Amino acid sequence: MSKSYDAARDVFAGWEVDTEAALTALSQIPISMHCWQGDDVVGFEKKTGSSGGGIQATGNHPGRARTPEELRADLEFAYSKIPGKHRLNLHAFYMDTDESPDRDEIEYRHFIPWVDWAKEQGLGLDFNPTFFAHAKADDNLTLSHPDAGIRDFWIEHGKRSREIAARMGEALGSAAVNNIWVPDGYKDIPVDRMAARQRLEASLDTMCAEKHDKAHMLDAVESKLFGIGVEACTVGSHEFYLGYAIKRGTLLCLDMGHFHPTENIADKLSSVALSVDELLLHVSRPMRWDSDHVILQDDSILQMAQELVFTGLLDRTHIGLDFFDATISRTAAWVIGSRNMQKALLRALLLPQDRLKEVEENLDWTTRLMLTEEARDLPFAAVWEEFCERNEVPAGLGLIDDLDAYQASVAGRG
Structure with a gap:
């Protein structure tokens, strides 16, 4: 578990979101x-x-x-x-x-x-x-x-x-x-x-x-x-x-x-x-x-x-x-x-689903807008990188290198 994921997990916990549950759910789709x-x-x-x-x-x-x-x-x-x-x-x-x-x-x-x-x-x-x-x-x-x-x-x-x-x-x-x-x-x-x-x-x-x-x-x-x-x-x-x-x-x-x-x-x-x-x-x-x-x-x-x-x-x-x-x-x-x-x-x-539904049910459009916009800044990338690491696949620049190398290996096909 990386330090960046550890920190991201704490941030999401503050929004009442369980990153481990999200990763488990994603693995089953x-x-x-x-x-x-x-x-x-x-x-x-x-x-x-x-x-x-x-x-x-x-x-x-x-x-x-x-x-x-x-x-x-x-x-x-x-x-x-x-x-x-x-x-x-x-x-x-x-x-x-x-x-x-x-x-x-x-x-x-x-x-x-x-x-x-x-x-x-x-x-x-x-x-x-x-x-x-x-x-x-x-x-x-x-x-x-x-x-x-x-x-x-x-x-x-x-x-x-x-x-x-x-x-x-x-x-x-x-x-x-x-x-x-x-x-x-x-x-x-x-x-x-x-x-x-x-x-x-x-x-x-x-x-x-x-x-x-x-x-x-x-x-x-x-x-x-x-x-x-x-x-x-x-x-x-x-x-x-x-x-x-x-x-x-x-x-x-x-x-x-x-x-x-x-x-x-x-x-x-x-x-x-x-x-x-x-x-x-x-x-x-x-x-x-x-x-x-x-x-x-x-x-x-x-x-x-x-x-x-x-x-x-x-x-x-x-x-x-x-x-x-x-x-x-x-x-x-x-x-x-x-x-x-x-x-x-x-x-x-990874969105605070229950809270978003609650404010919408209460017709609180202001809070709904504030929550959805602030949520854009949550550290999703760190959780994604953790998912990739657990599945032993690359992320970021390492992925680009792998894609380029494979493309070069097949480029000669007639």
């Missing part, structure tokens, strides 16, 4: 790190025959992972710099196999190397069917496509993805969150939104008809405001999926980049939590809508973390990251983003 940051959302299919389906990673920084082995090596390095034990969020087109199955032919055996690796690393796995970057998604319509044959193709892909996720969860003894996001929508103004949404609802119902043990797999549905090529209408809107999650009992995924820039995800959490049992967060930084920048310790992240802590939603919320920036070191992006999410949670856990 897993972050699901997204595999697609490591290779610019390319995946490892032997064939795709399609454009990206509205998914773009900007930049061409040296060192992109080109194989599952390279991606796993990069992930291992990143996890070694992130305190605590966490998860990996895997997309369906990151299969590890010499075969060339189409999306409606994927099986659990195509992902066994990932499961074996996760066991070795002590990680949980989450999963996502991949409804983009495929010839049958080039119309930006999948589960809501007017062509029943195309809908059936994607329904089968979704069924198989759910089965794979359930098998992963069973093998690892930790439920895999299987998150369903489709790019469906229209570039120009449609005349029949209802028909598209009815098709999407029916497809989802068919796809999710088989029941899986919730100890192994949890379904989540993810909305979006709009995207590239679907500027006029996104079939799976927030309202659509909020209603679907309530009716069908799935998790609701809130992605920080999928709403209007003036909307605050922190404000949505307590609202939707009154109607759905569990939530999935995709944490990102939408500088310009869904631009998916590496997250900072900015107000949006700090407020979201505080809302999770103060409303008691940590046990009902699965926290995942979702950004992809190819202008910087991809491994550094993982480390910076994951640690910033943890730092935001720690700051929330």
Whole structure:
């Protein structure tokens, strides 16, 4: 225990905050790190025959992972710099196999190397069917496509993805969150939104008809405001999926980049939590809508973390990251983003929650403002450094040196 942490613990005790309780709580919160940051959302299919389906990673920084082995090596390095034990969020087109199955032919055996690796690393796995970057998604319509044959193709892909996720969860003894996001929508103004949404609802119902043990797999549905090529209408809107999650009992995924820039995800959490049992967060930084920048310790992240802590939603919320920036070191992006999410949670856990709630209940806005502003000066950094030290990961300049050294070791990848 360092002298700086010892002093910080005393300061927080004066605010009636127990730093040891905060550190214990933080150690029990897993972050699901997204595999697609490591290779610019390319995946490892032997064939795709399609454009990206509205998914773009900007930049061409040296060192992109080109194989599952390279991606796993990069992930291992990143996890070694992130305190605590966490998860990996895997997309369906990151299969590890010499075969060339189409999306409606994927099986659990195509992902066994990932499961074996996760066991070795002590990680949980989450999963996502991949409804983009495929010839049958080039119309930006999948589960809501007017062509029943195309809908059936994607329904089968979704069924198989759910089965794979359930098998992963069973093998690892930790439920895999299987998150369903489709790019469906229209570039120009449609005349029949209802028909598209009815098709999407029916497809989802068919796809999710088989029941899986919730100890192994949890379904989540993810909305979006709009995207590239679907500027006029996104079939799976927030309202659509909020209603679907309530009716069908799935998790609701809130992605920080999928709403209007003036909307605050922190404000949505307590609202939707009154109607759905569990939530999935995709944490990102939408500088310009869904631009998916590496997250900072900015107000949006700090407020979201505080809302999770103060409303008691940590046990009902699965926290995942979702950004992809190819202008910087991809491994550094993982480390910076994951640690910033943890730092935001720690700051929330170190706030005088009971006192703040009491003054708000008493309508004492002056004291509330004074407390929240004075609390900004509390020695959070010393507590974070203690957390890193206990987990044997570097902090400060030592971390920067490690990130630079690893980036130099992979920069020669073609």
